[in-house]
Amino acid sequence: MQGYNVIMVYHHNQDKILMCKRVKEPYKGLYNLVGGKIEPGETGIDSAYRELREEAGISREDIVLHPVMEFSYYLQDCRVEVYAGRLRHEVEPAGDEQYLDWIDAASDFFDMALYAGEGNIGHMVAQVNLFKKDVLGDQ
Template structure:
């Protein structure tokens, strides 16, 4: 079974979410979260930090990621690990794979005409809101 990850990166003040506009299928032209493939025998958290660095230039030192949830798609023979974190400080993001941008949080992330993943981004966002204290409001100075 192939593993993938998605990473929800929030700005230091937690008012924005890092998104990308997909340049290729699936979901070409739709907004998505950053992430990618988990390599064989690679621990999930390491893969999340690696993909984040590769796709955005954000280093492990700039953010603490927490494992939020997983999705298993048995019929597609794959699973997705979801990570979230808040940047410790402002960073300049850059990547070649997709166009990166900071989104405000007052959008309907369930809108499948704008966002990839059949509503999963909305679901992930709502789960992060439910666990905000654990995910976004913890003390970054003790990381």
């Protein structure tokens, strides 16, 4: 089963979430979370930090990631690990694979005309909101 990750990066003020606008299928033109494949021999958390550095220029020194949940898609033979964290300080994300944008954290992430994943992003955000202090801490 191929492993993937998605990373919910919250702005250090917790008022925005970093999203990328998909430039290819699936979900071309829709906003999605940053993430990618877990390489053979790589742990999920190491993969999440690698993808975050590659796709957004955000390092381990900029953010502490916490595991939030995992989805298994048996019919697609894949597993998705979900991580979330809040930036420790102001960081200007930079990547050349996809357009990156800060989206208001109060947005309707269940809106499938704007966001990829058949409502999964909305579910992930709702879970982080339930456990915000544990995942994002106080500031």
